[in-house]
Amino acid sequence: MSLTSQFVQNLKRFRLVTFDVTDTLLRLEEPMRHYQQKAADCGVTGVDRGQLERCFRQQFSALSREHPNFGSQSPDLDWQQWWMQLVSRTFTCVDDRLTPEQLAKIGHCLISHFRTNACWTHIEGARELVQHVRAAGKCVGVISNFDPSLSQVLAAMGYAGKFDFVLTSYEAGVMKPDSRIFNKALQRMSIPAEQALHIGNKLDMDYVGARNSGWSGLLVDDEERTDSDSRHTFASVSLLLQALDTQEIQW
Template sequence: MPLTAQFVRNLQRFRLVTFDVTDTLLRLKEPTKQYAETAEQCGITGINKAQLERCFRQQFKLMSRTHQNFGRCTPDMSWQSWWLQVVINTFTCMDASLSKAKLQTVAEQLLVIFRTSACWTHIEGATDFVQHVREAGKCVGIISNFDPSLHQVLSAMGFNDKFDFILNSYDAGVMKPDPAIFQLALQGLNIAPDQALHIGNQLDMDYTGARNSGWSSLLVQPKQPAPASAPEPGDPARHTYASLAEMLLALETQAIAW
């Protein structure tokens, strides 16, 4: 479908448009179910999925706090060993008597599976949105708090040739919302911060992080009830859309006040 004149005008000021990945372009397909199924294939039965879900969330938060950025900030810890430990800790939290050998096998299998299309699905409208931005002649990139397997995941999901660069937090050595990761994305491009737009799904990491770095930003997030009056300048609500499809439609049909 040809680009609308309004879409071109809305993006005219930008030379670079970047996207977050998880829950912006791609979504995990029932990760806890995948954990349980893989464990059962390795001989671990009787799994309480609700308890597994609670343990995963607890252990993921704990590992993220004690070994930040997928282990990047911990000497001698690789991102692979970080994820292996998350899996082992999750199942141990659920049942401390489980065989360590079996848990190691489960963790190693999950490390592979979660880098394939078996565990991911496209967000509706993501492919069209990225293609529209490319057709508008923009440099298109990824800025994501993710480990280095991000390239593999994007390739598995058919996004391997859609981006001019892919920047993950592990390789960058810094995570959103730190301005350093947004600055790093501009290096070598000769693009000023006010010529860059970031699109993501987290208010602090994506929307505020980009704006605090001198960028413009748009937020994909379920909206709260509409306020009685129009959003004030600086209010994220004026740049928040319930879906990528809704955001794309607005860019195609409405003048956006950046």
């Protein structure tokens, strides 16, 4: 792989580059369509997708308040049970006549399904960006608010062996933008914060979280903002890669 001299120069100060996953490297493809289809596979048909989405959002917010970070700090509740509860509560919200057996069957099916390549698509330019960073000789990692199945998802999408580590919020015990998750990544690689760069799509969790932890940050966000540094904000991963290849980035 041929790297431009500008790309190498832009990353010269960094020894570690980390990535967010959802909507930075990968995108979930119509998740409620998969919920609807897998329910039908389990014999539950006629589920209204609009109502399903409303119930999912409501129950996800409620469960996240009751048991934050996929239940990582909740006794007797692991991440799989957390998702099982979410699926059960979501479908009960849609139809309270469903039996516990039906809800459990749907839940197990969905947990397995969402760890495959059937539900995810690649963000344009993301694989190339990761490859460029690796080719530049950097340590490359993932920092994501996710459950421990993330490595399985990444492997299913062709990212097996592409990262030096994958750090999820569940395993770290804290979620971005908490500085402790960024610090854990530094400790793993014995790298100081000023030599670390994080790339993600959430202003508060990724860009601000990284910078408040002493890191540099790049933000992928196609909305016009006045609360982020325009030097570090790009409308897409492809444009971010193009800028690293061709423009001097002022850190």
